[in-house]
Amino acid sequence: MNSTSVYGLRMTGLLAVLSCTTVLHADEPLTMAAVIESSQPSDWRPLDQDRLLYMKLPGGQVVFELAPEFAPRHIDNLRKLVTQKYFDGLAIIRSQDNYVVQWGDPAAGEEGRRAYGTAASSLLPEFYRKSEGLEFSRLDSRDAYAEEVGFVAGFPAGRDSRGSWLAHCYGMLGVGRDNEPDSGSAAELYVVTGHAPRHLDRNVTLIGRTVSGIEHLSSLPRGTGTLGFYESEDEYTSIVSLRFGSDLDAGDRTEFEALRTDTPTFGKFVEARRARREEWFVDPAGHVELCNVPLPVRTVTQ
Amino acid sequence: MNSTSVYGLRMTGLLAVLSCTTVLHADEPLTMAAVIESSQPSDWRPLDQDRLLYMKLPGGQVVFELAPEFAPRHIDNLRKLVTQKYFDGLAIIRSQDNYVVQWGDPAAGEEGRRAYGTAASSLLPEFYRKSEGLEFSRLDSRDAYAEEVGFVAGFPAGRDSRGSWLAHCYGMLGVGRDNEPDSGSAAELYVVTGHAPRHLDRNVTLIGRTVSGIEHLSSLPRGTGTLGFYESEDEYTSIVSLRFGSDLDAGDRTEFEALRTDTPTFGKFVEARRARREEWFVDPAGHVELCNVPLPVRTVTQ
Numbered sequence: 001m002n003s004t005s006v007y008g009l010r011m012t013g014l015l016a017v018l019s020c021t022t023v024l025h026a027d028e029p030l031t032m033a034a035v036i037e038s039s040q041p042s043d044w045r046p047l048d049q050d051r052l053l054y055m056k057l058p059g060g061q062v063v064f065e066l067a068p069e070f071a072p073r074h075i076d077n078l079r080k081l082v083t084q085k086y087f088d089g090l091a092i093i094r095s096q097d098n099y100v101v102q103w104g105d106p107a108a109g110e111e112g113r114r115a116y117g118t119a120a121s122s123l124l125p126e127f128y129r130k131s132e133g134l135e136f137s138r139l140d141s142r143d144a145y146a147e148e149v150g151f152v153a154g155f156p157a158g159r160d161s162r163g164s165w166l167a168h169c170y171g172m173l174g175v176g177r178d179n180e181p182d183s184g185s186a187a188e189l190y191v192v193t194g195h196a197p198r199h200l201d202r203n204v205t206l207i208g209r210t211v212s213g214i215e216h217l218s219s220l221p222r223g224t225g226t227l228g229f230y231e232s233e234d235e236y237t238s239i240v241s242l243r244f245g246s247d248l249d250a251g252d253r254t255e256f257e258a259l260r261t262d263t264p265t266f267g268k269f270v271e272a273r274r275a276r277r278e279e280w281f282v283d284p285a286g287h288v289e290l291c292n293v294p295l296p297v298r299t300v301t302q
Numbered sequence: 303m304n305s306t307s308v309y310g311l312r313m314t315g316l317l318a319v320l321s322c323t324t325v326l327h328a329d330e331p332l333t334m335a336a337v338i339e340s341s342q343p344s345d346w347r348p349l350d351q352d353r354l355l356y357m358k359l360p361g362g363q364v365v366f367e368l369a370p371e372f373a374p375r376h377i378d379n380l381r382k383l384v385t386q387k388y389f390d391g392l393a394i395i396r397s398q399d400n401y402v403v404q405w406g407d408p409a410a411g412e413e414g415r416r417a418y419g420t421a422a423s424s425l426l427p428e429f430y431r432k433s434e435g436l437e438f439s440r441l442d443s444r445d446a447y448a449e450e451v452g453f454v455a456g457f458p459a460g461r462d463s464r465g466s467w468l469a470h471c472y473g474m475l476g477v478g479r480d481n482e483p484d485s486g487s488a489a490e491l492y493v494v495t496g497h498a499p500r501h502l503d504r505n506v507t508l509i510g511r512t513v514s515g516i517e518h519l520s521s522l523p524r525g526t527g528t529l530g531f532y533e534s535e536d537e538y539t540s541i542v543s544l545r546f547g548s549d550l551d552a553g554d555r556t557e558f559e560a561l562r563t564d565t566p567t568f569g570k571f572v573e574a575r576r577a578r579r580e581e582w583f584v585d586p587a588g589h590v591e592l593c594n595v596p597l598p599v600r601t602v603t604q
Contacts (some may be wrong), residue, residue, distance in 0.1 A: 097517045098472050127585065142444045144591035170400050181584050195472045195594065196496050199578060199587045215399045215524040221515040254313045276501060282483050283429065285501045289446035292497065 001236075032272045035265060036296060044257040044298070045154070047211065049245030052256070053082070053173075056240040062191075062213035063254065064173050067151050069134065070166050071126040071207040074175050078186035078207065080119035082242050086187065090114070091236035092220065096228025098194030101217040102176055103239060104187055116187060125181045127157075128165035128207045136164065137226065139263045141289055145198040149290040151261035155209060156290050158201055166192040166206035169196045169291035173208040193218040196291040210296045211256055255300040269296075310399055334490045338598060341399070345567040345601070346559040349513065351547030353392040354558070355384070355475075358542040359394075364493075364515035365547075365556065366475050367502035369457050371436065373428040373509040374466050376477050380488035380509065382421035384544050388489065392416070393538035394522065398530025399445060400496030403519040404478055405541060418489060427483045430467035438466065439564045441572065443591055447500040451592040453563035458512060458592050460503055471498045471593035476512040495520040498593040513558055513599045557602040571598075 009205075030038070053064040068075045081087065087103070094102035107113040136159055138150040146158030149167065156167040166172065174212045177184035184205055191210060220237060223230040230236055245253050260266060270293055275282040308531030332340070368376045368447045389405070396404035398523065409415040438461055440452040451469065455536040458469040468474065479486030486507055493512060512519075522539060525532040532538055547555050562568060572595055578586040 077449050093523075097520055101560075141446050144443050144594075145587050145589045178583050187309065197594065198591065199575075199583075199589075199594065201587065202585045203583055218399055219523050223520050273501075279481050281501075281505055283504045285447050285503065287447050287501075289500065292446075292499065292501065 005067035009082050027289070028157060029277045030268060030272050031277050032269055032294070035269045035272050036259070039259070039265050043260055043263050045260050046300075047258055049248070049295075051208075052211075052245035052253075053078075053208070054241075054245060054248060054252075055087075056241065056242075057237055059156075059237070060192065060213055060216040062216050063211050063256070064208045065154070065256075065258070066151060066208035066213050067155050067166060067171075067206070070129055070155070070157075070207065071175075071205050072166075073123050074126055074184070074186045074207050077119050077123055078189075079244065081116065081187060082244055083120070083247070084117045085241070086114060086119070087116070087239050089263070090239050092217070092239070093221050093223075093232075093236060094150065094190075094227065094229045094278050095193070095217075095220045097166055097222045099192075099228065100174075100190040101193050101220060102188065102190040104176065104189065106233070106236065108188060112172070116185065117167050119185065121185050121187070122180075122182050123185055125177075125184065127181075127202045128163040132165045134164055135136055135262055137212055137266070139211075139288070139290055139293065141287065143290060145201060151266075151293075151295075152159040154258050154261050156295070158290075165202050167196070168192055168200045168206065169209075170194070171210035171214050172206050174200075175205045175207060177204060191217050199290075209295075211258070212254065212299075234271050256302055257298050259296040304497035311377050323599070327531055331579045332570060332574050332578065333530075333579050334570060334571055334596070337574050338561070341561070341567050345390050345562055345565050347354050347538060347562050348602075349558040349560055349599075351550070351555055353510075354513075354555075355380075355510070356543075356545050356546035356547060356550060356554075357389075358544075359518050359539055361539070361540065362515055362518040364518050365513050365558070366510045367456070367558075367560070368475075369455060369468060369508070371509050371570075372431055372457070372459075372466075373454050373477075374485070375425050376488045376507050379425055380491075381546065383418065383487075383489060384546055385549070386419045386421070387543070388416060388419070388421070389541050392541050393524075393535075394519070394541070396492075396529065397495070397519075397522045397524050397539060399524045401494075401530065402476075402492040403485035403495050403522060404490065404492040406478065406491065408535070408538065410490060418487065421478045421487065421489070423487050423489070424482075424484050425487055425507075427479075427486065429483075429504045430465040433461055433466045437564055438568060439568070441592055441595065442588065445592060448502060453568075453595075453597075456560050458595070458597070460592075467504050469498070469510065470494055470502045470591055471555055472498050473494070473512035474508050474515050475512065476502075477507045479506060480514050493519050500593075511597075513560065514556065535549045559600050560603055561598040562598070 051066045055062045092103040105114050134152050143149045150158040156169045175184040175186050176188035225231040274288040353368045357364040394405040406414050435456050445451045449462040456469045477486040477488050478490035527533040576590040
């Protein structure tokens with residue numbers, strides 16, 4: 001087994017380079033890179049292909065990990081849509097700068113829209129859920145939006161006396177809806193491609209996060225219509241296919257591992273992010289914000 | 303005088319549309335759009351062409367407002383570089399997803415690099431300054447990184463007992479540096495194009511923010527090298543020119559106005575951002591984070 005890349009790990013400063021030669025001492029304050037280097041196989045969890053969604057675009061592939069802990073109804077409905085190839089040939093219809101990229105049926109709400117088949121066209125929202133039954137790894141951070149923040153099953157989350165919810169950090173995957181809270185169905189999806197719009201937390205159903213290839217979404221030309229919608233069809237990016245990993249041939253899957261968020265190693269990683277020991281930093285913040293904690297994912301080759 | 307566009311104002315929800323017909327009542331809670339609509343000319347400040355930097359790229363123009371309140375030395379040096387056309391023909395050499403876009407001389411540090419001429423090649427850092435003499439409009443928000451946050455002269459800022467500093471929000475313009483704190487000169491610049499990397503605050507000199515055209519930077523293809531540097535020259539975007547507005551012909555300038563950040567109107571705008579009265583929101587956050595406060599800019603036609 002061989003780690004070939006670390007995704008989402010934003011290293012060091014603006015002109016610095018990745019150090020791969022740090023020598024570890026037990027009492028030496030660590031950099032994030034050193035924590036990753038010294039991690040053990042048990043610090044990583046393999047991503048379940050049944051929870052991975054592969055979106056093939058003409059320019060490359062984006063892979064999402066889903067969070068059925070938070071949105072089982074929406075993910076079940078999405079599975080029905082995906083199984084009947086609902087998204088194949090549909091399009092990315094919106095890219096709003098510093099906000100979201102969104103895709104679905106350009107004819108949604110009109111004659112000629114694609115039929116939902118066995119999937120429901122509206123669902124009760126899953127904006128938050130009860131906290132019981134969730135292992136919440138708390139992050140020590142003053143958060144503008146939530147009483148408590150941390151990580152659940154590898155995802156950034158908020159928590160208060162009412163329950164727990166996924167947080168709108170960069171790369172999170174959500175279900176577009178109209179004004180009615182139950183108007184989402186997973187037939188229209190969006191990904192956060194800007195500064196975390198945390199004001200959307202608990203107002204819309206998040207179902208997962210991007211683990212690979214977000215650059216194929218985040219670098220799309222911005223739409224010039226209201227809210228970043230594209231104004232003409234030739235601006236759309238067509239969706240070649242959307243599939244669950246478990247439905248792909250083995251050769252078309254990628255094996256991913258994510259750094260677990262419930263381990264002492266992750267605690268050290270967060271601490272290294274907070275205190276930044278890389279030489280470039282002259283005045284480390286000593287603080288970290290939920291959406292500024294990278295959640296490393298690596299690909300695995302046999 | 304006629305407002306033709308509002309930049310940076312991220313409206314409403316994911317599928318909602320901009321309402322331009324709200325009827326105002328004194329006691330009616332306002333949306334951000336309604337606050338802008340009901341604003342008076344005195345709520346806006348014209349942007350001084352001497353503080354505007356125009357970057358012409360093959361694909362469009364980006365305009366920055368500079369903040370000499372925080373970085374007079376770097377802005378003076380930048381003016382020397384710009385006056386001798388230092389940047390013309392140089393290139394965007396880095397686009398790191400969810401982080402920064404950076405430009406300068408691809409040959410920096412090597413033989414063949416462009417001469418700095420009358421400009422200094424290194425400067426004492428301007429990571430923060432004393433708070434005396436600054437009007438600080440405080441934002442009521444729990445901030446992960448700073449004891450206090452708010453706005454100074456229209457820019458997002460942090461403050462503590464040591465001083466005040468510009469905050470690394472989306473669109474902020476900074477001066478790249480190497481490991482030495484005084485190794486920056488404004489010959490290499492970067493713009494934040496991802497979730498606010500606030501851990502960079504007080505570690506690097508910020509000099510302004512983007513007021514128009516950031517999509518020409520944020521949607522660039524990501525570099526595939528370490529830290530998002532482009533790996534080959536043909537991936538570079540060349541810089542046609544970089545100029546101060548005051549050095550441009552009148553016909554090449556754009557007249558901008560920014561919503562003042564030290565007025566009761568801005569207070570109402572922030573309150574509207576915090577409480578989100580648009581119909582789409584079912585559970586408004588009641589909170590707002592520094593880098594989630596839009597700073598509206600509009601263009602003015604005579």
